[in-house]
Amino acid sequence: MVLKVTDLVGGYSTIPVLKGISFEVKKGELVGLIGLNGAGKSTTINHIIGILQPFSGMIRIEGVSLDDDPQRYKEKIAYIPETPILYEELTLKEHIEMTIMAYNLDKDAAWKKANDLLKVFRLENKIDWFPADFSKGMKQKVMIVCAFITNASLYIIDEPFLGLDPLAINDLLNLIETEKKRGAGILMSTHVLATAQEYCDKFVLLHEGQVKAQGTLEQLRASENSQVNASLSDIYLKMAKEG
Numbered sequence: 001m002v003l004k005v006t007d008l009v010g011g012y013s014t015i016p017v018l019k020g021i022s023f024e025v026k027k028g029e030l031v032g033l034i035g036l037n038g039a040g041k042s043t044t045i046n047h048i049i050g051i052l053q054p055f056s057g058m059i060r061i062e063g064v065s066l067d068d069d070p071q072r073y074k075e076k077i078a079y080i081p082e083t084p085i086l087y088e089e090l091t092l093k094e095h096i097e098m099t100i101m102a103y104n105l106d107k108d109a110a111w112k113k114a115n116d117l118l119k120v121f122r123l124e125n126k127i128d129w130f131p132a133d134f135s136k137g138m139k140q141k142v143m144i145v146c147a148f149i150t151n152a153s154l155y156i157i158d159e160p161f162l163g164l165d166p167l168a169i170n171d172l173l174n175l176i177e178t179e180k181k182r183g184a185g186i187l188m189s190t191h192v193l194a195t196a197q198e199y200c201d202k203f204v205l206l207h208e209g210q211v212k213a214q215g216t217l218e219q220l221r222a223s224e225n226s227q228v229n230a231s232l233s234d235i236y237l238k239m240a241k242e243g
């Protein structure tokens, strides 16, 4: 098991946004975190990456909780936020060097991987550029390059399909496939349900801070009494309208 979230109650103030959610991401699985605006996807992610403290419940990555060992817990996660977060005063090269230090990576192996990824995402001649020189999509690609050199156990990818061009989306999906084969787990939040349906192994449907349904598409169809050919979008809309 890569990620195990158990009875997580959490949020920002004393009123919980998440009302006791449980789900898992296994090795080699891509799990889609699906929900309407305000359903609690970002709040869930903020708890997993340790920005928010659970009110109650447990989050473990490969059996380790943030309280057990914060450094080990954080090294197991690579997070790609929806809005890229880069250091304005650091070049692309320095972002990669910082990632190598933060994750304690072998320098030569990490740079080999980074150079391959820089080529894939057409950034190899922009290594000395600062974030201010990059477009939003290019900044997102910098975050992808940094995340995918870490050998993380768990990738958390927040809405990857809106800022990237189709070529980059395809490259990212290929990277995800490679990491799945390596045994990593991936939790991906998205509103692009057709792509999620095509690529995710399982889904967690969040609604108003609760897990309304989870499992494979077949399992969702069964649990929501949907037709045998119902799409993820059909199932989700039906569930959201029923409340």
Ligand SMILES: Nc1ncnc2c1ncn2[C@@H]1O[C@H](COP(=O)(O)OP(=O)(O)OP(=O)(O)O)[C@@H](O)[C@H]1O
Pocket (backbone or CB within 6 Å): 012, 013, 017, 035, 036, 037, 038, 039, 040, 041, 042, 043, 044
């Ligand atoms: N910083 C914050 N402080 C207080 N409440 C917040 C904060 N961020 C989000 N919330 C509240 O938490 C709830 C869940 O929001 P969250 O951002 O997790 O939703 P989401 O599923 O990620 O939505 P979206 O698809 O719009 O990104 C909402 O009711 C929102 O108002």
